[in-house]
Amino acid sequence: MVLATAQQFATAAETAVDIAELGAHVDAITREMGFRYFALAHHVDIARTPQPAIRIHNYPAEWEAFFDAEGLGRSDPVHRASHLRNLGFPWAMLRDLIELSRRDEEIIARSRRAGIADGYTVPAHIPGESEGSCSFATAHGQSYRVEWLPLAQFVGTAAFEAARRLSGVRRIDLDRPRLSDRQRDCIYWAARGKSEWETAQILGIGHGTAVQHMKEARKRYGVFNKTQLAIHALYDGALTFTDALWR
Structure with missing residues (x-):
């Protein structure tokens, strides 16, 4: 019933x-x-x-x-x-x-x-x-x-x-930035307070590569620092609040 x-x-x-x-x-x-x-x-x-x-x-x-x-x-x-x-x-x-x-x-x-x-x-x-x-x-x-x-x-x-x-609240934004897996990984560690150098060590990639991933992610969102980038990633679902608040 x-x-x-x-x-x-x-x-x-x-x-x-x-x-x-x-x-x-x-x-x-x-x-x-x-x-x-x-x-x-x-x-x-x-x-x-x-x-x-x-x-x-x-x-x-x-x-x-x-x-x-x-x-x-x-x-x-x-x-x-x-x-x-x-x-x-x-x-x-x-x-x-x-x-x-x-x-x-x-x-x-x-x-x-x-x-x-x-x-x-x-x-x-x-x-x-x-x-x-x-x-x-x-x-x-x-x-x-x-x-x-x-x-x-x-x-x-x-x-x-x-x-x-x-x-009209629910909408599919076809122009929403799309992050690569590596960009998402870099944002994840940045949200946990890691520098690009530390992120590179964790992910096993070059320091310059980590810097480039973050630069490209910021460009896709049109923001200028890691804090703004993390906020956009949170609200896009690319990052969770648990990720960002991890201690």
């Missing part, structure tokens, strides 16, 4: 022609899973972000007004907790994931006064984009179906991808 529902939603999301149609599909399956509300969004201040961003939701107007007035897109505790997870999580886990400040407690209390009781959030991590998530929430006196949380995980992921397609 859950599998059939997942397949039906996947088809609906993939064929939705606009954000409104996608929102209607998400709203319907949200209620089927035992939730009342959903919010699918990038974690940005939606009114001030200079780049395309996603936000679709059916939360109470009172909560939306407070959320925007306080600029909570970037600081909401549920959003911050989702940055530490790749798998969806119930809101009961919040205190296990982040340390809640007094302000966080006030935000949670305010959401409850607006009618939002409990929930489940599915993180969305796409290199080169703002962090995002798809949350499902209950109203007071309502409980969601725990056995359907794997479906919520799938729905959140599929809905976010469909929203990226429909909003």
